[in-house]
Amino acid sequence: MKTIRYETGADQIVTLTFDDPDAPVNTLSEQWQRDFAEAVERLVAAKETIRGVILASAKSTFVAGADLKAVQEYKAQDMPVVFARIEAAKQNFRRLETLGKPVVACLAGSAVGGGFEIALCAHHRVAVDSPKVQIGLPEATLGLLPAGGGVTKMVRLLGLADALPWLLEGKSMTAAEAARIGLVQRLVDTPDALRQAAVEWIDANPVASQPWDVKGYRMPGGTPSTPKIAGALAVMSAALEQKTRGLMPGPAAILACAVEGAQVDFDTAMRLESRAIVKLFVDPVAQNLVNFFFDRTRIKAGASRPAGVAPQAVAKVGILGAGMMGAGIACVSAMRGMDCVLKDVTPERAESGKAYTRKVTDARVAKGRMTAEQQAQVLARIHATADAQDLQGCDLIIEAVFESRELKAQVTREAEPMLAADGVLASNTSTLPITGLAAASAHPERFIGLHFISPVDKIPLVEIIVGEKTSDATLARAYDYVLQIGKLPIVVNDSRGFYTSRTFGSFVKEGVGMLMEGIPAEVIENAALSAGMPVGPLTVLDETSLSLALSITEQTIADLKAEGRPYLKEPGDLVIEKMVKELGRRGRAGGGGFYDYPEGERKRLWPGLKQHFGRAGVQWDIAELRDRLLFRQSLETLRAMKEGVLRTTHDANVGSVTAIGFPAWTGGTWRFIESQGMERFIARCNELAGRYGERFAPPQA
Incomplete structure (x- = not known):
């Protein structure tokens, strides 16, 4: 075995040490899965002569999870083979946990995603009590779901009500938090203390099984048919739809797997996970989110940092x-x-x-x-x-x-x-x-x-x-x-405006400019939300200040004039100018802008918007409004790339999603262009330019 060391101690305890010699971290690569299958086969053959199994890692982390690079290459025709591989891997997990011998996972470092699913195969988990040890299932943030038993086992360990928040949000927890809710059974102070703690538990528990394999097992909190759980699920489903606006397939699939899996036997629930994940693997949103994960990883690894310069800390x-x-x-x-x-x-x-x-x-x-x-x-x-x-x-x-x-x-x-x-x-x-x-x-x-x-x-x-x-x-x-x-x-x-400010400005001005067309403010705000933006353009401009936006525009006009270049005002500029100079609406900090902010009450749209910008009989298409907001920002990215302001596509994607709230489901502005196809993207921009003006005109190729 190349990635796993199989060692039987004098105490008849087998230690499986995960240690891929070709990678800085352990992943669930094809080689690892072959090695794990071989290790399990050896354990089954030797089960009459061994007392227990310890799962450990020679790396600073336990196991990092699945190899996401493979996900980027999956095609629809690959899915039957992928499904079979997932089922085979889970069968090996199942053989380990039903061995009849105690299995303990020793977590000296983080166990996330597939790594934590391996730890869930153990009957007992021991972890170092350190904030550096992170535990969780982040698949929802990648448009995927934990299909190595993560959904099924979390629900059966914690119950639907307590498991779903962790699964749907994809948040990690510290070892101490995991111990508090029962996902880790013991904490130790140092990595050196892990093995002794594991041996002590094996000594005290010569026979072990998973809770759901014990006769009379009942799911914590009850099944989906339990009235209290049914009520909570209805609220959770509505809240999920409100949060994701139906644009993120991963959380929706997790919720479906959790609820359906809680109503069937364990093995069927595990198979439901496998079926769901192969659908997600080829979902464009999941592909975008996985791409974004790699973009962010590149930045953390210094991809945009000059090479050959020694690192220096700021004291x-x-x-x-x-x-x-x-x-x-x-x-x-x-x-x-x-x-x-x-x-x-x-x-x-x-x-x-x-x-x-x-x-x-x-x-x-x-x-x-x-x-x-x-x-x-x-x-x-x-x-x-x-x-x-x-x-x-x-x-x-x-x-x-x-x-x-x-x-x-x-x-x-x-x-x-x-x-x-x-x-x-x-x-x-x-x-x-x-x-x-x-x-x-x-x-x-x-x-x-x-x-x-x-x-x-x-x-x-x-x-x-x-x-x-x-x-x-x-x-x-x-x-x-x-x-x-x-x-x-x-x-x-x-x-001027670098990348994030100019792109953010294009979103705000396009949205605000719609008021000049007589489109109701609430329609504009909802169009942005339905596209996946975190807030509408009127809200965000109120929060950042209309006065500041006007000041920046006036400074830009003066600067361009000094350089002998014109500034073409667009509808959004005219709305902001009217709001501040004529109507005295400067934004939230100035007492009110597009919204009123009555003390002790929820904010509400300023009634004056209908008086000053409303038009009778105006028609609109919500899909077109969404396109205008998304294409306008992506077009600004294309311009910034052509002008040499942007150096890399990963900076464009991470900057747009993380800084200005471009919808995460797209994977970023550049990824949005790529997913459209450049020819189709340019054609749509020209179409919008013909209807709404030169601000949508794409740059020369």
């Missing part, structure tokens, strides 16, 4: 401006162990920014995700100040002041001398070109853009913008910092 970071953005940057940096200098014009404003971290960590302490001592350590790392001298020795200084070239130039000149010898200065701007801002720097090669997106502690992506003179060493330092704070970095070249 001390300075943040200029303690407003919402600066406060958020300080919070995420301090939580990752960095010393932070949070500077504003007065000590009081700086302290106000630091208070944001207290608010965030208070919530974590209340939920038990952080101790009071850990909170105190995080807060102690943030030094609030009005004195620029406190920035001395920073490895990285990030200015997060108002979008004004003059102000940004002023703080750049003030802070730059405080940097460490090889320190980097970054601008957190959402639209202003980095090359122009770098003109205020004495070292433009060490100047870069770090575009954080609010709220910083919740949005998992940072857009890195490379100026004309930015060095590879500076880019590498910025990339490493973004990974260090636990976020995803995408890298783009300099331009």
Whole structure:
């Protein structure tokens, strides 16, 4: 066997150690499955002479799961063979758990997806009590379902009501959380203690079987016909439809397998999983989501980072401006162990920014995700100040002041001398070109853009913008910092609005511009939601501020005029201008925009929208509205790629989904274009351009 070591100890306990010599992690590859079948065959032959079985790993993780690269290559005609392979693998799982001998899984590292399904074959699971040990079944996030027994066994271990949230959301849990709900039976302090704990359980349980194989077994909480469970399932089904809008096939298939499987015998339930997964394997949405998984993995692995530059950690970071953005940057940096200098014009404003971290960590302490001592350590790392001298020795200084070239130039000149010898200065701007801002720097090669997106502690992506003179060493330092704070970095070249802001802007302006056509506001919002956007364009513009959007547009018009280039206003620009200048509707922070926000009540659409933008007898097609929103953003991606703003397709996909909420089911804006086919995509853009204007005109090939 190449990937599994079969060792029988003097105590007559067999240890199966998973250790693929050709990979950094163990996966359920075809080779592993052949080896596992051979190992099980040997166990069955030797069962009269052995006392138990221990499942262990020589890697830092237990088993990472299935080989998703194969999923990308599946075609419909492959499915009968794939179904047979899945059933054969599960038959080996079943033979192991019905061996009649105690089987213990030792989890020194994470066990997710197929890896956890292997652990579920054991009668007893022992894990190291460490936050690094993650356990779960994330298949729903990939448009798939855990078909190695994950659905069937979770439901039979926890009951439908408790199992479904974990299965449908695909969230991982720590070993301690898994122990609390009964998925792990024992916690130990160190990996060295795992085997002894396993042997002790084997000694105490010479005969073992799964709960569902014991006569008289009853499913926790009851079956789907139990009135309480039936009521909960009805609510859960409605909530799932509301959340996914019917666009994500994985969770729907999981729910169906769980409910149907709970009404039949164990082996039939397992077969239902296999049938469901082969349908999902060739579903376009699952293919898109798997592609997105690999795009995200590439970024984490440094695919957009300059090669040949040694990694460097940031120990001390300075943040200029303690407003919402600066406060958020300080919070995420301090939580990752960095010393932070949070500077504003007065000590009081700086302290106000630091208070944001207290608010965030208070919530974590209340939920038990952080101790009071850990909170105190995080807060102690943030030094609030009005004195620029406190920035001395920073490895990285990030200015997060108002979008004004003059102000940004002023703080750049003030802070730059405080940097460490090889320190980097970054601008957190959402639209202003980095090359122009770098003109205020004495070292433009060490100047870069770090575009954080609010709220910083919740949005998992940072857009890195490379100026004309930015060095590879500076880019590498910025990339490493973004990974260090636990976020995803995408890298783009300099331009007005970069990638995320201009693409986000195209969504907002297209949606808002529909008001000029007389399309009701509620229809516009629902069209966006039904397409898979997290919120509608009117909502998002209210939250980010109509005044800010108008200011950015006016600055862009002035800049282009200075460059001798025109700016063609589109319907969305006209709506925003009218809302702010004529109607005094500036957004939520300004008292109201497209929505009213009555105190103590739910927000509601502003009645004035019908008066100022409504038209009698207007017709619309909801599918066309959805297309306009999706194609407009994807077209902006195509333009950014052609202009050289985007460097890679994986940055386009991850940036669009993670930063601006492009529907996850598409796999990202570039994947959306690919799934349409370039010729068909261009044809549709030309069709939309003929109806709605030049903003839909695709660039020359």
